[in-house]
Amino acid sequence: MIDKLEFFIALARQQHFGRAAEECGVTQPTLSAGIRQLEEQLGVMLVQRGSRFLGLTPEGQRVLEWARRIVGDTRTMREEMRAARRGLAGHIRLAVIPTALAMVQKLTEPFQARHPDVTFSVVSRTSLQVLSLLENLEIDAGITYLDNEPLGRVTSVPLYSERYHLITGVGTPLADQGSVTWSEVADLRLCLLTADMQNRRIINQHMTEAGVSPKTTLESNSMIVLFSHIRTGKWASIMPRNVAESFGFGEEIRMIPITSPDAEHLVGLVATHREPFTPLVSGLLHEARLLAASQAFDRNLLSSDGSAVLTS
Known part of the structure:
Protein backbone atom coordinates (compact mmCIF):
# COMPACT_ATOMS: atom_id res chain seq x y z
CA MET A 1 0.00 0.00 0.00
CA ILE A 2 2.93 2.36 0.61
CA ASP A 3 3.60 2.88 -3.09
CA LYS A 4 -0.06 3.73 -3.67
CA LEU A 5 0.00 6.24 -0.81
CA GLU A 6 3.09 7.83 -2.38
CA PHE A 7 1.21 8.04 -5.70
CA PHE A 8 -1.65 9.75 -3.87
CA ILE A 9 0.63 12.27 -2.12
CA ALA A 10 2.29 13.11 -5.44
CA LEU A 11 -1.11 13.61 -7.10
CA ALA A 12 -2.27 15.90 -4.31
CA ARG A 13 0.94 17.90 -4.65
CA GLN A 14 1.02 18.14 -8.44
CA GLN A 15 -2.77 18.29 -8.98
CA HIS A 16 -2.18 16.67 -12.36
CA PHE A 17 -2.07 12.95 -13.18
CA GLY A 18 0.69 13.26 -15.77
CA ARG A 19 3.03 15.34 -13.64
CA ALA A 20 2.41 13.12 -10.61
CA ALA A 21 3.26 10.03 -12.66
CA GLU A 22 6.46 11.69 -13.89
CA GLU A 23 7.44 12.59 -10.32
CA CYS A 24 6.91 8.97 -9.21
CA GLY A 25 8.77 7.55 -12.21
CA VAL A 26 5.80 5.54 -13.50
CA THR A 27 3.39 5.79 -16.41
CA GLN A 28 0.14 7.70 -16.02
CA PRO A 29 -1.98 4.53 -16.37
CA THR A 30 0.07 2.89 -13.60
CA LEU A 31 -0.46 5.85 -11.26
CA SER A 32 -4.19 6.05 -12.08
CA ALA A 33 -4.60 2.33 -11.47
CA GLY A 34 -2.77 2.62 -8.15
CA ILE A 35 -5.08 5.43 -7.00
CA ARG A 36 -8.16 3.40 -7.98
CA GLN A 37 -6.83 0.36 -6.11
CA LEU A 38 -6.28 2.53 -3.04
CA GLU A 39 -9.87 3.79 -3.29
CA GLU A 40 -11.11 0.20 -3.54
CA GLN A 41 -9.07 -0.87 -0.53
CA LEU A 42 -10.35 2.04 1.58
CA GLY A 43 -13.89 1.91 0.24
CA VAL A 44 -14.13 5.66 -0.50
CA MET A 45 -13.58 8.01 -3.42
CA LEU A 46 -10.42 10.04 -2.93
CA VAL A 47 -10.24 12.09 -6.12
CA GLN A 48 -12.84 14.17 -7.96
CA ARG A 49 -12.46 13.10 -11.56
CA GLY A 50 -13.46 14.65 -14.84
CA SER A 51 -11.51 15.22 -18.02
CA ARG A 52 -8.73 16.35 -15.67
CA PHE A 53 -7.86 16.42 -11.96
CA LEU A 54 -10.59 18.38 -10.14
CA GLY A 55 -9.36 18.07 -6.55
CA LEU A 56 -9.67 15.74 -3.59
CA THR A 57 -12.90 14.66 -2.00
CA PRO A 58 -13.40 15.39 1.73
CA GLU A 59 -12.42 11.77 2.38
CA GLY A 60 -9.38 12.28 0.18
CA GLN A 61 -8.28 15.27 2.27
CA ARG A 62 -8.44 13.16 5.42
CA VAL A 63 -6.63 10.24 3.78
CA LEU A 64 -3.91 12.67 2.64
CA GLU A 65 -3.15 13.50 6.28
CA TRP A 66 -2.84 9.80 7.08
CA ALA A 67 -0.80 9.15 3.93
CA ARG A 68 1.77 11.79 4.85
CA ARG A 69 2.06 10.34 8.34
CA ILE A 70 2.36 6.72 7.16
CA VAL A 71 4.82 7.47 4.35
CA GLY A 72 6.88 9.67 6.66
CA ASP A 73 7.04 6.95 9.31
CA THR A 74 7.96 4.36 6.67
CA ARG A 75 10.82 6.51 5.41
CA THR A 76 11.98 6.98 9.00
CA MET A 77 12.00 3.22 9.57
CA ARG A 78 13.96 2.59 6.36
CA GLU A 79 16.52 5.27 7.16
CA GLU A 80 16.92 3.98 10.71
CA MET A 81 17.61 0.43 9.49
CA ARG A 82 20.04 1.72 6.88
CA ALA A 83 21.84 3.82 9.51
CA ALA A 84 22.06 0.77 11.78
CA ARG A 85 23.80 -1.16 8.98
CA ARG A 86 26.02 1.50 7.42
CA GLY A 87 26.10 4.51 9.73
CA SER A 161 18.59 36.77 15.69
CA GLU A 162 18.43 39.06 12.67
CA ARG A 163 19.15 42.71 13.44
CA TYR A 164 18.58 45.16 10.64
CA HIS A 165 21.07 47.55 9.07
CA LEU A 166 21.02 50.15 6.36
CA ILE A 167 23.41 48.97 3.63
CA THR A 168 24.53 51.88 1.49
CA GLY A 169 27.52 53.30 -0.35
CA VAL A 170 30.00 55.77 1.09
CA GLY A 171 29.03 59.32 0.21
CA THR A 172 25.32 58.57 -0.05
CA PRO A 173 22.67 60.13 2.23
CA LEU A 174 22.97 58.94 5.87
CA ALA A 175 26.20 57.03 5.11
CA ASP A 176 28.19 59.04 7.68
CA GLN A 177 25.81 58.41 10.58
CA GLY A 178 26.48 55.99 13.42
CA SER A 179 22.87 54.82 13.45
CA VAL A 180 19.65 55.66 11.61
CA THR A 181 15.94 55.39 12.33
CA TRP A 182 13.30 53.54 10.33
CA SER A 183 11.68 56.85 9.41
CA GLU A 184 14.97 58.23 8.06
CA VAL A 185 15.59 55.13 5.95
CA ALA A 186 12.14 55.41 4.35
CA ASP A 187 13.24 58.50 2.41
CA LEU A 188 16.05 56.66 0.59
CA ARG A 189 15.93 55.01 -2.83
CA LEU A 190 15.61 51.42 -1.67
CA CYS A 191 16.02 47.99 -3.26
CA LEU A 192 14.36 45.27 -1.18
CA LEU A 193 13.21 41.67 -1.32
CA THR A 194 9.84 41.02 -2.94
CA ALA A 195 6.58 41.26 -1.01
CA ASP A 196 6.18 37.46 -0.76
CA MET A 197 9.28 37.31 1.44
CA GLN A 198 8.75 37.47 5.20
CA ASN A 199 11.84 39.68 5.50
CA ARG A 200 10.02 42.27 3.38
CA ARG A 201 6.86 41.95 5.47
CA ILE A 202 8.96 42.51 8.60
CA ILE A 203 10.54 45.63 7.10
CA ASN A 204 7.13 46.95 6.02
CA GLN A 205 5.81 46.26 9.53
CA HIS A 206 8.55 48.32 11.20
CA MET A 207 8.12 51.11 8.66
CA THR A 208 4.40 51.20 9.39
CA GLU A 209 5.08 51.31 13.13
CA ALA A 210 7.32 54.32 12.47
CA GLY A 211 4.51 55.98 10.50
CA VAL A 212 6.25 55.87 7.11
CA SER A 213 6.29 53.83 3.90
CA PRO A 214 9.50 52.68 2.16
CA LYS A 215 10.36 54.30 -1.18
CA THR A 216 11.11 51.01 -2.93
CA THR A 217 12.22 51.45 -6.55
CA LEU A 218 13.49 47.92 -7.13
CA GLU A 219 12.42 44.51 -5.83
CA SER A 220 13.97 41.07 -6.27
CA ASN A 221 13.82 37.62 -4.66
CA SER A 222 17.61 37.40 -5.13
CA MET A 223 20.08 38.85 -2.64
CA ILE A 224 22.70 38.95 -5.40
CA VAL A 225 20.51 41.32 -7.43
CA LEU A 226 20.11 43.58 -4.40
CA PHE A 227 23.86 43.65 -3.71
CA SER A 228 24.69 44.43 -7.33
CA HIS A 229 22.43 47.48 -7.18
CA ILE A 230 23.84 48.64 -3.84
CA ARG A 231 27.31 48.59 -5.39
CA THR A 232 26.25 51.14 -8.00
CA GLY A 233 25.90 53.74 -5.27
CA LYS A 234 22.42 54.58 -6.53
CA TRP A 235 20.44 52.30 -4.22
CA ALA A 236 20.43 51.43 -0.52
CA SER A 237 18.90 48.39 1.15
CA ILE A 238 17.84 47.04 4.54
CA MET A 239 19.16 43.66 5.57
CA PRO A 240 20.85 41.80 8.43
CA ARG A 241 24.51 42.70 8.87
CA ASN A 242 25.70 39.08 8.65
CA VAL A 243 24.12 38.77 5.20
CA ALA A 244 25.91 41.88 3.93
CA GLU A 245 29.23 40.76 5.44
CA SER A 246 28.98 37.42 3.63
CA PHE A 247 29.39 39.24 0.32
CA GLY A 248 32.73 40.71 1.39
CA PHE A 249 31.87 44.38 1.05
CA GLY A 250 34.90 46.66 1.24
CA GLU A 251 35.27 50.17 2.59
CA GLU A 252 33.01 51.57 -0.14
CA ILE A 253 29.93 50.12 1.59
CA ARG A 254 28.58 51.22 4.98
CA MET A 255 26.50 49.03 7.32
CA ILE A 256 24.57 51.25 9.72
CA PRO A 257 22.34 49.92 12.55
CA ILE A 258 18.67 50.88 12.32
CA THR A 259 17.13 51.94 15.64
CA SER A 260 13.79 53.19 16.96
CA PRO A 261 13.10 50.34 17.36
CA ASP A 262 16.26 48.22 17.36
CA ALA A 263 14.28 45.32 15.91
CA GLU A 264 15.38 41.70 15.88
CA HIS A 265 13.71 38.50 14.71
Whole structure:
Protein backbone atom coordinates (compact mmCIF):
# COMPACT_ATOMS: atom_id res chain seq x y z
CA MET A 1 0.00 0.00 0.00
CA ILE A 2 2.93 2.36 0.61
CA ASP A 3 3.60 2.88 -3.09
CA LYS A 4 -0.06 3.73 -3.67
CA LEU A 5 0.00 6.24 -0.81
CA GLU A 6 3.09 7.83 -2.38
CA PHE A 7 1.21 8.04 -5.70
CA PHE A 8 -1.65 9.75 -3.87
CA ILE A 9 0.63 12.27 -2.12
CA ALA A 10 2.29 13.11 -5.44
CA LEU A 11 -1.11 13.61 -7.10
CA ALA A 12 -2.27 15.90 -4.31
CA ARG A 13 0.94 17.90 -4.65
CA GLN A 14 1.02 18.14 -8.44
CA GLN A 15 -2.77 18.29 -8.98
CA HIS A 16 -2.18 16.67 -12.36
CA PHE A 17 -2.07 12.95 -13.18
CA GLY A 18 0.69 13.26 -15.77
CA ARG A 19 3.03 15.34 -13.64
CA ALA A 20 2.41 13.12 -10.61
CA ALA A 21 3.26 10.03 -12.66
CA GLU A 22 6.46 11.69 -13.89
CA GLU A 23 7.44 12.59 -10.32
CA CYS A 24 6.91 8.97 -9.21
CA GLY A 25 8.77 7.55 -12.21
CA VAL A 26 5.80 5.54 -13.50
CA THR A 27 3.39 5.79 -16.41
CA GLN A 28 0.14 7.70 -16.02
CA PRO A 29 -1.98 4.53 -16.37
CA THR A 30 0.07 2.89 -13.60
CA LEU A 31 -0.46 5.85 -11.26
CA SER A 32 -4.19 6.05 -12.08
CA ALA A 33 -4.60 2.33 -11.47
CA GLY A 34 -2.77 2.62 -8.15
CA ILE A 35 -5.08 5.43 -7.00
CA ARG A 36 -8.16 3.40 -7.98
CA GLN A 37 -6.83 0.36 -6.11
CA LEU A 38 -6.28 2.53 -3.04
CA GLU A 39 -9.87 3.79 -3.29
CA GLU A 40 -11.11 0.20 -3.54
CA GLN A 41 -9.07 -0.87 -0.53
CA LEU A 42 -10.35 2.04 1.58
CA GLY A 43 -13.89 1.91 0.24
CA VAL A 44 -14.13 5.66 -0.50
CA MET A 45 -13.58 8.01 -3.42
CA LEU A 46 -10.42 10.04 -2.93
CA VAL A 47 -10.24 12.09 -6.12
CA GLN A 48 -12.84 14.17 -7.96
CA ARG A 49 -12.46 13.10 -11.56
CA GLY A 50 -13.46 14.65 -14.84
CA SER A 51 -11.51 15.22 -18.02
CA ARG A 52 -8.73 16.35 -15.67
CA PHE A 53 -7.86 16.42 -11.96
CA LEU A 54 -10.59 18.38 -10.14
CA GLY A 55 -9.36 18.07 -6.55
CA LEU A 56 -9.67 15.74 -3.59
CA THR A 57 -12.90 14.66 -2.00
CA PRO A 58 -13.40 15.39 1.73
CA GLU A 59 -12.42 11.77 2.38
CA GLY A 60 -9.38 12.28 0.18
CA GLN A 61 -8.28 15.27 2.27
CA ARG A 62 -8.44 13.16 5.42
CA VAL A 63 -6.63 10.24 3.78
CA LEU A 64 -3.91 12.67 2.64
CA GLU A 65 -3.15 13.50 6.28
CA TRP A 66 -2.84 9.80 7.08
CA ALA A 67 -0.80 9.15 3.93
CA ARG A 68 1.77 11.79 4.85
CA ARG A 69 2.06 10.34 8.34
CA ILE A 70 2.36 6.72 7.16
CA VAL A 71 4.82 7.47 4.35
CA GLY A 72 6.88 9.67 6.66
CA ASP A 73 7.04 6.95 9.31
CA THR A 74 7.96 4.36 6.67
CA ARG A 75 10.82 6.51 5.41
CA THR A 76 11.98 6.98 9.00
CA MET A 77 12.00 3.22 9.57
CA ARG A 78 13.96 2.59 6.36
CA GLU A 79 16.52 5.27 7.16
CA GLU A 80 16.92 3.98 10.71
CA MET A 81 17.61 0.43 9.49
CA ARG A 82 20.04 1.72 6.88
CA ALA A 83 21.84 3.82 9.51
CA ALA A 84 22.06 0.77 11.78
CA ARG A 85 23.80 -1.16 8.98
CA ARG A 86 26.02 1.50 7.42
CA GLY A 87 26.10 4.51 9.73
CA LEU A 88 24.56 7.86 8.89
CA ALA A 89 24.26 8.22 5.11
CA GLY A 90 21.86 9.65 2.59
CA HIS A 91 20.65 12.97 1.22
CA ILE A 92 19.22 15.94 3.14
CA ARG A 93 16.96 18.43 1.35
CA LEU A 94 16.97 21.93 2.84
CA ALA A 95 14.83 24.96 1.96
CA VAL A 96 16.15 28.27 3.30
CA ILE A 97 14.87 31.85 3.37
CA PRO A 98 17.14 34.17 1.31
CA THR A 99 18.54 36.10 4.27
CA ALA A 100 19.72 32.86 5.92
CA LEU A 101 21.49 31.35 2.90
CA ALA A 102 24.83 32.86 3.91
CA MET A 103 24.90 30.92 7.20
CA VAL A 104 23.89 27.48 5.89
CA GLN A 105 27.52 26.41 5.55
CA LYS A 106 27.92 26.79 9.33
CA LEU A 107 25.49 23.88 9.59
CA THR A 108 26.28 21.74 6.56
CA GLU A 109 30.09 21.82 6.73
CA PRO A 110 30.56 20.42 10.27
CA PHE A 111 27.70 17.96 9.76
CA GLN A 112 29.24 16.57 6.58
CA ALA A 113 32.67 16.48 8.22
CA ARG A 114 31.19 14.19 10.87
CA HIS A 115 29.12 12.19 8.36
CA PRO A 116 30.94 12.19 4.98
CA ASP A 117 28.36 9.88 3.38
CA VAL A 118 25.62 12.51 3.76
CA THR A 119 24.96 14.91 0.88
CA PHE A 120 22.85 18.08 0.77
CA SER A 121 20.71 20.04 -1.62
CA VAL A 122 19.83 23.62 -0.62
CA VAL A 123 17.17 25.76 -2.29
CA SER A 124 16.08 29.33 -1.61
CA ARG A 125 12.38 29.67 -0.75
CA THR A 126 9.98 32.02 1.02
CA SER A 127 9.02 31.23 4.61
CA LEU A 128 5.56 30.07 3.52
CA GLN A 129 7.08 27.78 0.90
CA VAL A 130 9.43 26.28 3.50
CA LEU A 131 6.45 25.23 5.63
CA SER A 132 4.49 23.94 2.63
CA LEU A 133 7.43 21.86 1.42
CA LEU A 134 7.84 20.38 4.91
CA GLU A 135 4.17 19.46 5.09
CA ASN A 136 4.31 17.78 1.66
CA LEU A 137 7.45 15.78 2.56
CA GLU A 138 9.36 17.52 -0.26
CA ILE A 139 12.17 18.64 2.07
CA ASP A 140 13.67 17.24 5.24
CA ALA A 141 14.17 20.55 7.07
CA GLY A 142 14.12 24.28 6.56
CA ILE A 143 15.64 27.47 7.91
CA THR A 144 13.14 30.26 8.46
CA TYR A 145 11.82 32.86 10.90
CA LEU A 146 10.56 31.43 14.18
CA ASP A 147 8.88 34.34 15.94
CA ASN A 148 7.01 36.48 13.44
CA GLU A 149 4.34 34.37 11.70
CA PRO A 150 2.66 31.07 12.69
CA LEU A 151 4.77 27.96 12.07
CA GLY A 152 2.22 25.23 12.71
CA ARG A 153 3.28 21.87 14.09
CA VAL A 154 7.06 21.81 13.69
CA THR A 155 10.13 21.17 15.80
CA SER A 156 12.44 24.17 15.82
CA VAL A 157 15.97 25.03 16.96
CA PRO A 158 16.76 28.77 17.32
CA LEU A 159 20.00 29.66 15.53
CA TYR A 160 20.42 33.44 15.53
CA SER A 161 18.59 36.77 15.69
CA GLU A 162 18.43 39.06 12.67
CA ARG A 163 19.15 42.71 13.44
CA TYR A 164 18.58 45.16 10.64
CA HIS A 165 21.07 47.55 9.07
CA LEU A 166 21.02 50.15 6.36
CA ILE A 167 23.41 48.97 3.63
CA THR A 168 24.53 51.88 1.49
CA GLY A 169 27.52 53.30 -0.35
CA VAL A 170 30.00 55.77 1.09
CA GLY A 171 29.03 59.32 0.21
CA THR A 172 25.32 58.57 -0.05
CA PRO A 173 22.67 60.13 2.23
CA LEU A 174 22.97 58.94 5.87
CA ALA A 175 26.20 57.03 5.11
CA ASP A 176 28.19 59.04 7.68
CA GLN A 177 25.81 58.41 10.58
CA GLY A 178 26.48 55.99 13.42
CA SER A 179 22.87 54.82 13.45
CA VAL A 180 19.65 55.66 11.61
CA THR A 181 15.94 55.39 12.33
CA TRP A 182 13.30 53.54 10.33
CA SER A 183 11.68 56.85 9.41
CA GLU A 184 14.97 58.23 8.06
CA VAL A 185 15.59 55.13 5.95
CA ALA A 186 12.14 55.41 4.35
CA ASP A 187 13.24 58.50 2.41
CA LEU A 188 16.05 56.66 0.59
CA ARG A 189 15.93 55.01 -2.83
CA LEU A 190 15.61 51.42 -1.67
CA CYS A 191 16.02 47.99 -3.26
CA LEU A 192 14.36 45.27 -1.18
CA LEU A 193 13.21 41.67 -1.32
CA THR A 194 9.84 41.02 -2.94
CA ALA A 195 6.58 41.26 -1.01
CA ASP A 196 6.18 37.46 -0.76
CA MET A 197 9.28 37.31 1.44
CA GLN A 198 8.75 37.47 5.20
CA ASN A 199 11.84 39.68 5.50
CA ARG A 200 10.02 42.27 3.38
CA ARG A 201 6.86 41.95 5.47
CA ILE A 202 8.96 42.51 8.60
CA ILE A 203 10.54 45.63 7.10
CA ASN A 204 7.13 46.95 6.02
CA GLN A 205 5.81 46.26 9.53
CA HIS A 206 8.55 48.32 11.20
CA MET A 207 8.12 51.11 8.66
CA THR A 208 4.40 51.20 9.39
CA GLU A 209 5.08 51.31 13.13
CA ALA A 210 7.32 54.32 12.47
CA GLY A 211 4.51 55.98 10.50
CA VAL A 212 6.25 55.87 7.11
CA SER A 213 6.29 53.83 3.90
CA PRO A 214 9.50 52.68 2.16
CA LYS A 215 10.36 54.30 -1.18
CA THR A 216 11.11 51.01 -2.93
CA THR A 217 12.22 51.45 -6.55
CA LEU A 218 13.49 47.92 -7.13
CA GLU A 219 12.42 44.51 -5.83
CA SER A 220 13.97 41.07 -6.27
CA ASN A 221 13.82 37.62 -4.66
CA SER A 222 17.61 37.40 -5.13
CA MET A 223 20.08 38.85 -2.64
CA ILE A 224 22.70 38.95 -5.40
CA VAL A 225 20.51 41.32 -7.43
CA LEU A 226 20.11 43.58 -4.40
CA PHE A 227 23.86 43.65 -3.71
CA SER A 228 24.69 44.43 -7.33
CA HIS A 229 22.43 47.48 -7.18
CA ILE A 230 23.84 48.64 -3.84
CA ARG A 231 27.31 48.59 -5.39
CA THR A 232 26.25 51.14 -8.00
CA GLY A 233 25.90 53.74 -5.27
CA LYS A 234 22.42 54.58 -6.53
CA TRP A 235 20.44 52.30 -4.22
CA ALA A 236 20.43 51.43 -0.52
CA SER A 237 18.90 48.39 1.15
CA ILE A 238 17.84 47.04 4.54
CA MET A 239 19.16 43.66 5.57
CA PRO A 240 20.85 41.80 8.43
CA ARG A 241 24.51 42.70 8.87
CA ASN A 242 25.70 39.08 8.65
CA VAL A 243 24.12 38.77 5.20
CA ALA A 244 25.91 41.88 3.93
CA GLU A 245 29.23 40.76 5.44
CA SER A 246 28.98 37.42 3.63
CA PHE A 247 29.39 39.24 0.32
CA GLY A 248 32.73 40.71 1.39
CA PHE A 249 31.87 44.38 1.05
CA GLY A 250 34.90 46.66 1.24
CA GLU A 251 35.27 50.17 2.59
CA GLU A 252 33.01 51.57 -0.14
CA ILE A 253 29.93 50.12 1.59
CA ARG A 254 28.58 51.22 4.98
CA MET A 255 26.50 49.03 7.32
CA ILE A 256 24.57 51.25 9.72
CA PRO A 257 22.34 49.92 12.55
CA ILE A 258 18.67 50.88 12.32
CA THR A 259 17.13 51.94 15.64
CA SER A 260 13.79 53.19 16.96
CA PRO A 261 13.10 50.34 17.36
CA ASP A 262 16.26 48.22 17.36
CA ALA A 263 14.28 45.32 15.91
CA GLU A 264 15.38 41.70 15.88
CA HIS A 265 13.71 38.50 14.71
CA LEU A 266 14.64 34.90 15.45
CA VAL A 267 15.74 32.52 12.68
CA GLY A 268 16.14 28.79 13.15
CA LEU A 269 16.01 25.27 11.80
CA VAL A 270 12.56 23.69 11.46
CA ALA A 271 11.52 20.11 10.82
CA THR A 272 8.16 18.36 10.72
CA HIS A 273 7.20 17.38 14.26
CA ARG A 274 7.47 13.61 14.28
CA GLU A 275 8.70 11.05 16.78
CA PRO A 276 10.95 9.40 16.02
CA PHE A 277 12.71 11.63 13.51
CA THR A 278 14.61 10.07 10.66
CA PRO A 279 18.26 9.53 11.62
CA LEU A 280 19.30 12.26 9.16
CA VAL A 281 16.89 14.85 10.54
CA SER A 282 17.71 13.86 14.11
CA GLY A 283 21.41 14.33 13.33
CA LEU A 284 20.75 17.69 11.69
CA LEU A 285 18.75 18.94 14.67
CA HIS A 286 21.59 17.87 16.94
CA GLU A 287 24.10 19.72 14.74
CA ALA A 288 21.91 22.84 14.87
CA ARG A 289 21.84 22.70 18.68
CA LEU A 290 25.62 22.34 18.77
CA LEU A 291 26.02 25.33 16.45
CA ALA A 292 23.65 27.50 18.46
CA ALA A 293 25.22 26.51 21.77
CA SER A 294 28.82 27.10 20.63
CA GLN A 295 28.13 30.57 19.27
CA ALA A 296 25.93 31.48 22.20
CA PHE A 297 28.83 30.52 24.48
CA ASP A 298 31.17 32.73 22.46
CA ARG A 299 28.79 35.67 22.76
CA ASN A 300 27.61 34.79 26.28
CA LEU A 301 23.97 34.97 25.20
CA LEU A 302 21.19 32.56 26.17
CA SER A 303 17.46 32.91 25.76
CA SER A 304 15.13 32.88 28.74
CA ASP A 305 14.24 29.20 28.25
CA GLY A 306 17.90 28.20 28.15
CA SER A 307 18.10 27.52 24.42
CA ALA A 308 20.97 29.10 22.56
CA VAL A 309 20.38 32.14 20.38
CA LEU A 310 22.93 33.74 18.05
CA THR A 311 22.97 37.38 17.11
CA SER A 312 23.78 38.58 13.62
